[in-house]
Amino acid sequence: EARLLMEGFDVVALDNRLPDGAGTELIGDVRANSPGASVLVLNDGTDCTYQRSVLAAGADSVLSKVESPFTIVDEITFLGGAGPATRPF
Numbered sequence: 001e002a003r004l005l006m007e008g009f010d011v012v013a014l015d016n017r018l019p020d021g022a023g024t025e026l027i028g029d030v031r032a033n034s035p036g037a038s039v040l041v042l043n044d045g046t047d048c049t050y051q052r053s054v055l056a057a058g059a060d061s062v063l064s065k066v067e068s069p070f071t072i073v074d075e076i077t078f079l080g081g082a083g084p085a086t087r088p089f
Helices: 023-033 048-057 067-083
Strands: 012-017 038-043 062-065
Touching: 012 023, 012 067, 038 048, 038 067, 048 062, 048 067, 062 067
Parallel strands: 012 038, 038 062
Antiparallel strands: none
């Protein structure tokens, strides 16, 4: 169902565990249908290897689901505004 609704978004937040597959499988569809959209993947844990693979798959950011809701909203706001390329590290 999500694939049918992926047009015109600034930010797409994907869960890494969906009932019918992994959210990371949708990153390509997001890029095809909303090329300017940023992609945030919400992860179950803090596995660095998984985070690197999600970023390599095209996500702009990865956060743990146990993060504060404020942190998640802040990240979505950031990705929708300034974008990941301008983040100061």
